[in-house]
Amino acid sequence: MSSAPHRLDAMNPRIPLALGVLVLAAGLAACSAPAADAGPTPAPTGDSEVTPVETTAPEPSTTPEAPEELSCATLISQATAEALTAEGWTTQEKEFWIADIQLTDGLLCMWADFSTASDHGQTYGFSPIDEATSEKAQDRLESEGWIRSSDADSVYYTEDPQYAIAKDDDGYGLTYQFGDGWVKFADTKQGLLLINGG
Known part of the structure; x- marks a missing residue:
């Protein structure tokens, strides 16, 4: 339902004048009325502006921020989400598990x-993860035969290629990527690049 936009030039000209008189009268009354139980008046500082109350800044987090309002639409890049939607694809949200470890914030x-x-689809996952849980999850994957690799910033665990249903151009199938305080998951290692966060 739409409504006509409000226009200032169509307003009754007496309304702004009446409002102005009321605001002026209220301001004068406030200035002339004595403050009840106001306590001592602080000495002027020479600065006419009100100084805001200082607050303690939160400690910086080492965990990279996940996408705001984490959802299937924000988990991956906007261009990817739009392309998949244009294909008629929709999403199903699932719990994020690594072996028998559930990541409840993921x-x-x-x-x-x-x-x-059809078995044709794509899967993407993201979760914050603490160091102890990350180590435990990586141990689980390694004990189950996932193949470990690493670069300067991340550790990867990829399923054995002989069991992979889908592979990227480099031959990687299902892959977890562990970073500092987060973990990602995708059907292929290249698919990890489409996930926001981290």
């Missing part, structure tokens, strides 16, 4: 055309 999103029976 989100796993499956993109597919759920109107038809």
Whole structure:
């Protein structure tokens, strides 16, 4: 339902005048009325502006911020979400598990055309993770035969290529990426690049 926009030039000219008189009268009354139980008046500082109350800044976090309002639409890049939506794909949110470890602050999103029976789809996940849980999860993956690799900033665990259903151009299938305070998951290692956060 739409409504006509308000226009100042269409207002009754007496309304602004009446409001102005009321505001002026209220201001004069406030200035002339004595303050009750106001206590001693602080000495003037020479600065006419009110100084805001100082607050303690929060400690900087070492965990990179996840996308605001983490959802399947914000988890991956906007261009990717728009492209998948244009294909008629929709999303299903899932709990984020690594082996038997549930990451309750994380989100796993499956993109597919759920109107038809098909195994064709894509999965993306992101979660903050503390150091102890990260180490435990990596131990679990390694004990289950996932293949470890690393670069300067991250550790990767990829499924054994002989069991991979889908692989990227470099031959990587399902892959977890562990960073400083976060973990990502995608169907392929290249797919991790599409995930926000980290």
